[in-house]
Amino acid sequence: MKAIEITLSSFIEGIGLLLENYSVLAPVRYDGILDFRWIDDPLKIELGGQLPYKSPKEALFPRVEPIIRFEKDGITDACHEKPMIVVGVKPCDIASINMLDIIFSEKNNKFDDPFYKRRRKNLITIGIECTQKSRGCFCEELGIDRSFSDGCDAFISVNGDKLIINILNPEAGSVFSGFDGRPVESMASASKEDDHIRPDFAEDRPSTPQYSTDPDHDAKLDISADERDLFDSIPWNIYSESCLGCGTCTYVCPTCHCFEFRDVEKDGVVTRNRCWDSCMYPKFTLHASGHNPRPTQKERFRQRVLHKYLYLKRNCSIIACTGCGRCIRSCPGGVNIHRTVKDIISRIEAQDRKGAVE
Amino acid sequence: MKGASNDNLSKAASRSLKAIETHCQAYDNPYIPIRAEILDVIQETTSQTQDVKSFILRPSCPLPFSPGQFVEVTVPGTGEAPFGFASSPHITDTIQLCIKRTGYVTDCLHRMRPGDEVWIRGPFGNSFPVDEMTGYDLFFAAGGLGLAPLRPLIDLIFLPENRVKFGKINMLLAARTTKDFIFRYDYGRWASNPDTELRLTIDNPEPGWDGLVGFPHMLVRDIPFDIHNTYAILCGPPVMIKALSDAFSRMGMPKDRILTTLEMRMTCGVGKCGKCNIGHTYVCVDGPVFSVAQLDKMPGEY
Numbered sequence: 182m183k184a185i186e187i188t189l190s191s192f193i194e195g196i197g198l199l200l201e202n203y204s205v206l207a208p209v210r211y212d213g214i215l216d217f218r219w220i221d222d223p224l225k226i227e228l229g230g231q232l233p234y235k236s237p238k239e240a241l242f243p244r245v246e247p248i249i250r251f252e253k254d255g256i257t258d259a260c261h262e263k264p265m266i267v268v269g270v271k272p273c274d275i276a277s278i279n280m281l282d283i284i285f286s287e288k289n290n291k292f293d294d295p296f297y298k299r300r301r302k303n304l305i306t307i308g309i310e311c312t313q314k315s316r317g318c319f320c321e322e323l324g325i326d327r328s329f330s331d332g333c334d335a336f337i338s339v340n341g342d343k344l345i346i347n348i349l350n351p352e353a354g355s356v357f358s359g360f361d362g363r364p365v366e367s368m369a370s371a372s373k374e375d376d377h378i379r380p381d382f383a384e385d386r387p388s389t390p391q392y393s394t395d396p397d398h399d400a401k402l403d404i405s406a407d408e409r410d411l412f413d414s415i416p417w418n419i420y421s422e423s424c425l426g427c428g429t430c431t432y433v434c435p436t437c438h439c440f441e442f443r444d445v446e447k448d449g450v451v452t453r454n455r456c457w458d459s460c461m462y463p464k465f466t467l468h469a470s471g472h473n474p475r476p477t478q479k480e481r482f483r484q485r486v487l488h489k490y491l492y493l494k495r496n497c498s499i500i501a502c503t504g505c506g507r508c509i510r511s512c513p514g515g516v517n518i519h520r521t522v523k524d525i526i527s528r529i530e531a532q533d534r535k536g537a538v539e
Numbered sequence: 540m541k542g543a544s545n546d547n548l549s550k551a552a553s554r555s556l557k558a559i560e561t562h563c564q565a566y567d568n569p570y571i572p573i574r575a576e577i578l579d580v581i582q583e584t585t586s587q588t589q590d591v592k593s594f595i596l597r598p599s600c601p602l603p604f605s606p607g608q609f610v611e612v613t614v615p616g617t618g619e620a621p622f623g624f625a626s627s628p629h630i631t632d633t634i635q636l637c638i639k640r641t642g643y644v645t646d647c648l649h650r651m652r653p654g655d656e657v658w659i660r661g662p663f664g665n666s667f668p669v670d671e672m673t674g675y676d677l678f679f680a681a682g683g684l685g686l687a688p689l690r691p692l693i694d695l696i697f698l699p700e701n702r703v704k705f706g707k708i709n710m711l712l713a714a715r716t717t718k719d720f721i722f723r724y725d726y727g728r729w730a731s732n733p734d735t736e737l738r739l740t741i742d743n744p745e746p747g748w749d750g751l752v753g754f755p756h757m758l759v760r761d762i763p764f765d766i767h768n769t770y771a772i773l774c775g776p777p778v779m780i781k782a783l784s785d786a787f788s789r790m791g792m793p794k795d796r797i798l799t800t801l802e803m804r805m806t807c808g809v810g811k812c813g814k815c816n817i818g819h820t821y822v823c824v825d826g827p828v829f830s831v832a833q834l835d836k837m838p839g840e841y
Contacts, residue, residue, distance in 0.1 A: 196599035196734075248570060249570070249571060251613075251615040251616075255574070256571055256572070256658075258568075258571075284811070285811065289808025289810065289811070290809065290811065290821055291809075291810065291824060292569060292809035292810060292811065292824070294809075294811055295567065295568040295569075295570070298572065305685060329583065331839045362757055364567070379785075401616070408818040408819060408838055409836070409837070409838050412818075412838040412839075412840070438811070438813065439810075439812055439813030439814065440807070440812050440813075441806050441812070442618065442619055442806055442807065443618075444613075444616050444617065444618055444619075446615075446616040451615040451616045453613075458806075458812070458813075458814075460813065465804075465814060466803070466804050466814055467804065468802065468803070469641040469642030469645065470641055470776075471619070472777060472841050474803070474817075474841050475840060480840065486817075487818075488813065491819065492816060492818060493819075495819040496819050
């Protein structure tokens with residue numbers, strides 16, 4: 182594996198050079214909050230801190246994405262074509278990008294999503310190891326390794342005051358050609374030193390490898406039950422009681438991918454935008470007739486949990502939760518998906534035990 | 540009956556996949572619609588609100604589909620909504636959609652006239668298992684606008700070369716009042732087929748009405764048909780579908796021979812937008828046609 186050792190300042194300088202040809206999404210502090218933003222000043226990049234407030238999914242699945250334009254002589258494609266780089270993606274967010282790749286591919290319901298695919302082709306992902314847990318995060322319970330992920334084009338390991346860029350995708354490696362670093366050996370030696378430098382961190386490092394799409398991967402948070410049974414046997418209203426239906430959880434979530442089309446007219450040209458939607462909103466499933474298959478917050482909350490933990494597992498073998506804890510930290514009502522899923526699992530186990538006794 | 544050629548039917552059944560392929564080949568993108576001109580608008584219901592109209596559209600390229608599939612219709616600037624095909628699948632240069640005025644898009648459509656233009660993409664979804672149904676009696680039960688998605692199947696089956704492949708055909712068509720029936724111009728043609736009985740029912744008695752009165756699920760018990768050799772095909776409002784499928788299964792019909800088609804809010808049509816799922820089943824790709832046996836295995840979230 183090719184790797185480059187580089188100082189933080191040289192790395193930032195290198196990113197600055199890339200801004201000429203790429204849009205760069207990176208963690209920067211904005212109004213005091215660390216968040217992924219499209220940057221114009223590389224000096225503002227903050228690497229290795231806490232997890233940014235929102236996820237980097239915006240590079241691939243923006244909040245509002247113009248997709249097509251209806252013009253007099255026909256339809257034109259409004260899709261974004263500029264090459265992009267996302268820098269400083271922690272292993273949990275790398276896992277989420279790998280999940281979105283599956284969700285928007287034909288592996289999920291037979292159809293490829295051409296708009297997602299095009300953005301994905303234009304995106305280079307630069308990951309970084311996670312050296313600081315955030316409040317409420319639980320990625321280790323979903324089989325994610327905080328110290329390394331190979332689901333990105335390049336992965337940065339922190340070695341003292343130096344960064345080691347491990348180039349995982351040789352094609353994307355060329356972006357680093359102008360970086361002022363020196364080639365080093367594989368990251369195996371680097372990671373040993375790494376353990377030495379931060380023993381406290383090495384201790385709670387999970388033994389499981391990085392995220393795998395194998396349905397048998399040893400995630401501890403795994404709901405295995407029939408969806409019909411779960412609909413009735415679990416007291417969903419207990420979990421959803423404090424839910425305000427604000428939808429923030431779905432906006433900060435790195436894997437939430439539901440959308441709506443919205444047409445906007447300007448100067449006789451109608452642009453169709455694909456916008457984030459949220460299963461937590463009453464109108465999400467409301468029929469024009471007035472009928473709503475998910476009439477209360479209980480059903481809507483159930484949809485969010487089971488879509489992530491059960492439906493996508495059945496349809497394309499992924500648990501679409503990375504344990505990043507963003508929804509927990511930003512929920513104004515204190516709804517906690519980690520506690521909820523653990524409670525569901527313990528209820529299923531209790532029922533199974535009861536069934537076995539009978 | 541069994542020896543007759545199955546060619547036409549299997550062609551129609553396999554059309555669904557082919558049609559999507561053609562669409563994707565032409566545009567390489569299931570989200571990009573094609574232009575369609577409104578050729579004709581038919582006022583279907585004559586009750587006070589007059590809120591159901593049929594639209595005959597000519598797509599800019601032929602749009603082959605199978606009975607049960609649906610299409611997404613765009614009124615640029617207003618939005619997009621899904622509608623089941625309501626025309627014969629053997630006619631491919633024009634399509635008919637039967638639409639009730641009930642939301643933003645449908646309100647706009649209802650104000651449109653022949654010569655106006657909309658955009659359509661599709662077809663999406665699965666279709667009725669026509670091959671499986673061959674050799675059986677059929678019982679069509681539809682309420683109100685629920686007849687629209689069944690019309691392609693009815694028209695396909697009443698083609699003379701196909702009619703011989705099915706046994707007796709019962710049709711029970713329900714509407715709120717006599718003025719709320721749709722496709723009235725078809726009833727004579729349908730009823731004139733051999734071994735076919737067409738019954739109409741309304742919710743409350745009206746002067747001069749010689750048809751049935753009452754909800755379909757109350758009436759099916761009094762209609763003689765062979766429960767062991769019949770495919771029932773139902774469509775209507777969700778309450779009617781539930782009541783009717785209960786009635787049919789309580790009479791002893793096998794649940795895999797009770798078919799229905801569901802509607803859901805659907806943005807994408809290709810299983811991505813996350814709105815139409817019932818459990819892990821997506822109505823836009825796994826449906827909209829389901830048997831009651833399939834629905835029984837799904838959570839009741841529809």
